[in-house]
Amino acid sequence: MTTATDRPATATRMLSVRGLHKVYESAGRPTEAIRDLTFDIAAGEMVCIVGPSGAGKTTLLRCIAGLLPPTGGDISLEGRPVAGPPKGMAVVFQDYARSLFPWLTVAQNVELPLREKKLPKAERRRLVERSLEAVGLADVPRSYPWQLSGGMQQRVAIARAVAYEPHILMMDEPFAAVDAQTRADLEDLVRDLWHRLGITLLFVTHDIDEAIYLGRRVLVLSGRPTVIMEDVAVDLPDERDQLGTRNLPRFGELRTHVYELVQKAKRGHRPENEPAAGASGAVGKEFPA
Numbered sequence: 001m002t003t004a005t006d007r008p009a010t011a012t013r014m015l016s017v018r019g020l021h022k023v024y025e026s027a028g029r030p031t032e033a034i035r036d037l038t039f040d041i042a043a044g045e046m047v048c049i050v051g052p053s054g055a056g057k058t059t060l061l062r063c064i065a066g067l068l069p070p071t072g073g074d075i076s077l078e079g080r081p082v083a084g085p086p087k088g089m090a091v092v093f094q095d096y097a098r099s100l101f102p103w104l105t106v107a108q109n110v111e112l113p114l115r116e117k118k119l120p121k122a123e124r125r126r127l128v129e130r131s132l133e134a135v136g137l138a139d140v141p142r143s144y145p146w147q148l149s150g151g152m153q154q155r156v157a158i159a160r161a162v163a164y165e166p167h168i169l170m171m172d173e174p175f176a177a178v179d180a181q182t183r184a185d186l187e188d189l190v191r192d193l194w195h196r197l198g199i200t201l202l203f204v205t206h207d208i209d210e211a212i213y214l215g216r217r218v219l220v221l222s223g224r225p226t227v228i229m230e231d232v233a234v235d236l237p238d239e240r241d242q243l244g245t246r247n248l249p250r251f252g253e254l255r256t257h258v259y260e261l262v263q264k265a266k267r268g269h270r271p272e273n274e275p276a277a278g279a280s281g282a283v284g285k286e287f288p289a
């Protein structure tokens with residue numbers, strides 16, 4: 001039986017989250033957003049996170065990105081504790097319109113973090129050209145973001161993250177604001193980049209189908225205060241395509257399983273209150289090799 005916790009012993013650990021706890025204090029009232037999250041992500045993995053609204057997905061990403069101090073627990077990236085924005089990380093947010101600078105061209109937007117990295121001009125130009133090429137925007141470097149469609153703007157944001165050559169790329173509901181067809185194209189773009197660049201990817205989404213289509217694992221979160229409901233192994237073939245993969249019987253089984261977990265989470269079920277259910281990720285039968 002394939003389970004999400006069956007990691008190859010040799011896999012290098014990229015991200016380690018141990019006992020993460022986060023309580024917000026606002027107007028003297030504490031809000032316990034995250035109770036206890038513990039998981040690892042190996043180098044080169046693609047992991048998706050789903051959970052009910054308000055489960056603390058953005059809070060988790062912000063803690064990992066060093067933008068928010070945890071109340072308790074430890075986060076380390078490539079073996080080093082995260083105490084501020086780590087160097088080898090890039091983040092793509094949902095709101096591309098606010099993450100791009102409207103007064104800068106596409107190429108200048110992509111180049112900006114490379115300037116902050118203090119890379120020489122020739123190297124910056126090479127990385128900008130290569131990443132725009134990779135996202136299919138090689139022909140619009142001198143356009144301004146507001147001259148592009150929403151999907152194209154999100155491609156610029158992805159190109160900017162990729163040009164930075166991160167070891168880990170985190171995406172927080174990056175396709176929530178684009179139409180369904182563009183979304184499918186961007187999903188395939190992300191999988192293609194992940195394959196070609198060998199980066200580690202952590203992807204937050206509300207869309208269960210998207211999580212299964214993209215991920216090798218899906219971490220399903222409980223409602224607040226958050227713990228992990230289940231770490232689901234996506235034992236689908238690595239070659240994926242929008243029609244074939246989504247029509248596989250195994251895709252349907254995984255979708256049903258994750259959907260039921262999220263529904264249970266919404267109804268307030270928590271793993272600590274459930275009878276022991278066997279190994280995490282033990283979803284139906286194993287996919288035939």
Ligand SMILES: Nc1ncnc2c1ncn2[C@@H]1O[C@H](COP(=O)(O)OP(=O)(O)OP(=O)(O)O)[C@@H](O)[C@H]1O
Binds near residue numbers: 057224
């Ligand atoms: N700055 C803050 N101050 C107080 N409470 C906060 C703050 N930010 C988030 N919260 C609370 O923490 C909980 C988790 O919020 P978070 O935005 O991380 O959830 P989410 O899973 O990303 O939500 P969604 O799926 O709706 O985007 C929510 O109850 C939210 O109201």
